[in-house]
Amino acid sequence: MKILVCITHVPDTTSKIQFTADNTKFDTTGVQFIIGPYDDYALARAVELRDQTGGKLTVLNVGEAETEPTLRKALAIGADEAIRINATPKDSYFVAQQIAHVAKEGGYDLILMGRESIDFNGGMVHGMVGELLGMPSFSPVMKLDLEGTTVKMAREIEGGKEMLEAQLPLIAGCQEPIAEWKIPNMRGIMSARTKPLSVVEAVSEETQAETKKYELPPVKGAVKLVDKDQVSELVKLLKNEAKVL
Amino acid sequence: MSVLVYIEHAEGQVKKTSLEAVSYAYALAQKTGEGEVVAVALGAIDSSELAKVGSAGAAKVFHAGDDRLTAGVIQAHASAVAQAFEKVGAKTLILAKSSLGDAVAARLSIKLGAGLVSNVVELPDTKEGYAVKRSIYTGKAFAITELTTEKKILAVKKNAVDMKTDGGPATVESLELTIPEADFASKITHTERSTGDVLLPEADIVVSGGRGMKGPENWGMIEDLAKTLGAATGCSKPVSDIGWRPHHEHVGQTGIKVAPSLYIAIGISGAIQHLAGVNSSKCIVVINKDPEAPFFKAADYGIVGDAFEVVPKLNEALKAEL
Numbered sequence: 151m152k153i154l155v156c157i158t159h160v161p162d163t164t165s166k167i168q169f170t171a172d173n174t175k176f177d178t179t180g181v182q183f184i185i186g187p188y189d190d191y192a193l194a195r196a197v198e199l200r201d202q203t204g205g206k207l208t209v210l211n212v213g214e215a216e217t218e219p220t221l222r223k224a225l226a227i228g229a230d231e232a233i234r235i236n237a238t239p240k241d242s243y244f245v246a247q248q249i250a251h252v253a254k255e256g257g258y259d260l261i262l263m264g265r266e267s268i269d270f271n272g273g274m275v276h277g278m279v280g281e282l283l284g285m286p287s288f289s290p291v292m293k294l295d296l297e298g299t300t301v302k303m304a305r306e307i308e309g310g311k312e313m314l315e316a317q318l319p320l321i322a323g324c325q326e327p328i329a330e331w332k333i334p335n336m337r338g339i340m341s342a343r344t345k346p347l348s349v350v351e352a353v354s355e356e357t358q359a360e361t362k363k364y365e366l367p368p369v370k371g372a373v374k375l376v377d378k379d380q381v382s383e384l385v386k387l388l389k390n391e392a393k394v395l
Numbered sequence: 396m397s398v399l400v401y402i403e404h405a406e407g408q409v410k411k412t413s414l415e416a417v418s419y420a421y422a423l424a425q426k427t428g429e430g431e432v433v434a435v436a437l438g439a440i441d442s443s444e445l446a447k448v449g450s451a452g453a454a455k456v457f458h459a460g461d462d463r464l465t466a467g468v469i470q471a472h473a474s475a476v477a478q479a480f481e482k483v484g485a486k487t488l489i490l491a492k493s494s495l496g497d498a499v500a501a502r503l504s505i506k507l508g509a510g511l512v513s514n515v516v517e518l519p520d521t522k523e524g525y526a527v528k529r530s531i532y533t534g535k536a537f538a539i540t541e542l543t544t545e546k547k548i549l550a551v552k553k554n555a556v557d558m559k560t561d562g563g564p565a566t567v568e569s570l571e572l573t574i575p576e577a578d579f580a581s582k583i584t585h586t587e588r589s590t591g592d593v594l595l596p597e598a599d600i601v602v603s604g605g606r607g608m609k610g611p612e613n614w615g616m617i618e619d620l621a622k623t624l625g626a627a628t629g630c631s632k633p634v635s636d637i638g639w640r641p642h643h644e645h646v647g648q649t650g651i652k653v654a655p656s657l658y659i660a661i662g663i664s665g666a667i668q669h670l671a672g673v674n675s676s677k678c679i680v681v682i683n684k685d686p687e688a689p690f691f692k693a694a695d696y697g698i699v700g701d702a703f704e705v706v707p708k709l710n711e712a713l714k715a716e717l
Contacts, residue, residue: 373691
């Protein structure tokens with residue numbers, strides 16, 4: 151069983167989002183980068199499935215050299231080897247092509263990633279890779295179990311979930327509660343230093359979109375406090391001032 | 396030439412978010428002169444229900460009534476919409492951002508060679524090129540993204556345009572498709588959907604509770620308030636993690652992102668991860684006994700007080716007013 155987990159290298163969820171260079175670049179000042187939280191769920195489930203079935207777990211990221219600590223962390227959590235595609239991710243299509251190429255070469259049975267990255271929130275890459283490889287793709291997947299080559303999944307839909315059955319190979323965009331996040335232990339951290347991390351060049355430069363500028367939402371005014379014994383006052387404000395009732 | 400809209404339905408009704416997507420397509424076609432709006436609907440649904448899509452601006456609905464398409468089989472839906480796109484001769488596909496919509500749109504992007512932008516929050520700027528404004532960093536910022544392909548797919552976020560309601564009925568035409576058998580290889584064996592309630596991702600008003608509610612047995616007052624308001628109920632991550640409420644009610648960074656007109660947070664402190672799920676709300680009301688709760692900084696209105704005292708009073712006041 152060969153499992154590929156694609157991870158993103160994204161600002162920590164508590165980061166203050168700011169831009170520089172006339173709002174054309176993300177400001178990385180003081181920002182700590184992490185494995186995307188959804189990718190972390192995918193990785194955790196992949197480690198469990200690898201332990202259950204044996205085989206190999208490869209983790210992949212499309213990014214410049216600064217993303218290597220993020221890949222090393224994935225190795226510490228339990229991946230067996232890492233691949234970094236040496237390129238700045240330009241858009242979802244660009245990233246999907248790189249992943250599809252590695253996936254094809256590697257002949258993976260199962261490809262997991264987060265339902266979306268938490269920087270651009272596109273949630274497109276799994277579906278694009280699926281179509282490029284002619285494989286079924288599912289997202290957002292909140293449960294994934296293997297029974298031989300049959301994969302039983304639960305996919306979240308508005309107000310509920312649907313249960314699915316499909317055959318390997320397939321691709322899934324994951325989210326909680328597919329597995330509990332795993333925190334690397336000391337042995338994992340030590341062994342991650344010597345696990346293989348290969349760097350390959352991008353296979354295509356093609357894109358479909360280019361982000362030209364960023365904007366921040368308007369700053370919120372101060373909260374208007376209503377006395378707890380005057381709740382009807384709040385109802386009036388919601389009706390007449392905010393006009394949301 | 397036409398703009399194509401992929402519409403979804405559940406429980407025999409076209410989803411409200413799909414009507415918003417049709418409204419968006421109508422406004423777009425008005426702006427770019429791309430002709431009329433044509434919708435495509437898949438699976439079993441009454442023609443009379445589909446004709447109502449006209450009110451949001453669609454002139455025509457193509458209906459592929461194949462029963463196997465009633466459930467949202469991702470690959471089959473992608474093949475079906477791709478065929479409809481070619482038939483209509485469309486250059487632009489509009490759809491509502493949703494669980495199924497996102498999954499189908501990504502495959503369509505490759506099938507059609509069409510650039511895809513998701514989380515679109517307003518009409519594109521087409522003065523020079525095709526610049527689309529979309530929400531990024533989980534609502535903490537926006538990106539202006541230029542689509543460079545001739546064919547385009549826009550997955551539209553809630554409230555991107557005002558809903559159009561004054562159009563006449565659409566003509567409904569049946570559509571014959573040839574979908575590869577292999578597209579149906581994955582089976583949906585069972586669907587669980589909470590019926591009768593307002594769906595959280597689509598709700599116009601949301602009432603959420605946090606750990607300040609002290610236990611699942613106290614959710615009655617949240618549900619009562621939601622009922623009075625016709626609202627959906629949500630919760631914070633800790634609440635779904637400890638199993639007080641189901642996961643599909645978790646609002647936040649790694650849960651459901653909501654964009655209602657009114658969001659009422661009860662007993663939620665307002666961690667940055669929770670705020671990321673609610674920051675597209677038009678108006679936020681926070682009820683918390685801790686005046687230092689960070690949520691007050693992100694709120695429009697607030698009450699500092701005990702939820703167990705304030706919420707029933709608020710419910711009564713609303714009942715009297717509404």
